[in-house]
Amino acid sequence: TAGITQAPTSQILAAGRSMTLRCTQDMRHNAMYWYRQDLGLGLRLIHYSNTAGTTGKGEVPDGYSVSRANTDDFPLTLASAVPSQTSVYFCASSDAGGGSTDTQYFGPGTRLTVL
Amino acid sequence: GQNIDQPTEMTATEGAIVQINCTYQTSGFNGLFWYQQHAGEAPTFLSYNVLDGLEEKGRFSSFLSRSKGYSYLLLKELQMKDSASYLCAVHDSNYQLIWGAGTKLIIKP
Numbered sequence: 001t002a003g004i005t006q007a008p009t010s011q012i013l014a015a016g017r018s019m020t021l022r023c024t025q026d027m028r029h030n031a032m033y034w035y036r037q038d039l040g041l042g043l044r045l046i047h048y049s050n051t052a053g054t055t056g057k058g059e060v061p062d063g064y065s066v067s068r069a070n071t072d073d074f075p076l077t078l079a080s081a082v083p084s085q086t087s088v089y090f091c092a093s094s095d096a097g098g099g100s101t102d103t104q105y106f107g108p109g110t111r112l113t114v115l
Numbered sequence: 116g117q118n119i120d121q122p123t124e125m126t127a128t129e130g131a132i133v134q135i136n137c138t139y140q141t142s143g144f145n146g147l148f149w150y151q152q153h154a155g156e157a158p159t160f161l162s163y164n165v166l167d168g169l170e171e172k173g174r175f176s177s178f179l180s181r182s183k184g185y186s187y188l189l190l191k192e193l194q195m196k197d198s199a200s201y202l203c204a205v206h207d208s209n210y211q212l213i214w215g216a217g218t219k220l221i222i223k224p
Contacts, residue, residue, distance in 0.1 A: 040123075040216060041216060042202065042214045042215055042216035042217055043158070043202070043204075043214040044214075045211075045212070090157060090158070096210075102146070102206060102210060102212075103148065103160050103163060104148075104160075104212065105160065106157035106158050106159070107157060108156070108157050109156075109157055
């Protein structure tokens with residue numbers, strides 16, 4: 001079972017360019033999440049989706065957008081990248097059924113550098 | 116505001132026992148998670164506590180006291196492969212997951 005895959009693994013992007021980070025899960029989980037992880041700050045939620053067709057804003061949504069056209073895919077788009085968006089991006093999913101079924105499972109991450 | 120506190124870094128010796136503490140202040144509580152994250156890798160689930168007490172899973176145990184807003188992760192018989200960061204996370208009343216910054220555990224031979 002693949003679980004959650006993310007692409008690309010890493011990317012160097014010029015400031016002002018746009019980019020979409022891809023995330024696909026094969027566990028039929030209802031909920032999906034995008035986090036960024038910066039040294040000393042822990043994981044911060046960017047956007048989430050509780051079910052296909054719905055999305056919501058997390059703690060740090062500015063400069064990012066998401067869509068959830070189906071259960072499996074949850075792409076994250078940076079419309080015009082800035083250097084402060086340099087980070088490691090993790091996609092995660094969960095059953096979102098409450099209790100221990102809300103355990104989130106993470107993809108391998110995308111390391112993004114904006115110059 | 117919501118806050119989770121963990122020590123930034125801890126050092127322990129191979130074969131020993133280490134306890135990593137986590138204190139939380141959140142708007143409501145619906146469960147506490149511990150994750151392990153090796154350098155350059157994704158976080159992986161270790162344990163879940165929603166009731167007070169100790170949950171044991173092999174060499175790892177996790178304890179919760181809801182009245183004190185406190186949890187710890189206990190690692191026994193430490194191995195070099197246990198060198199990693201350990202993340203504490205709490206579900207608040209809205210089931211939003213609040214993350215601590217993580218504790219980097221260094222194991223020395």
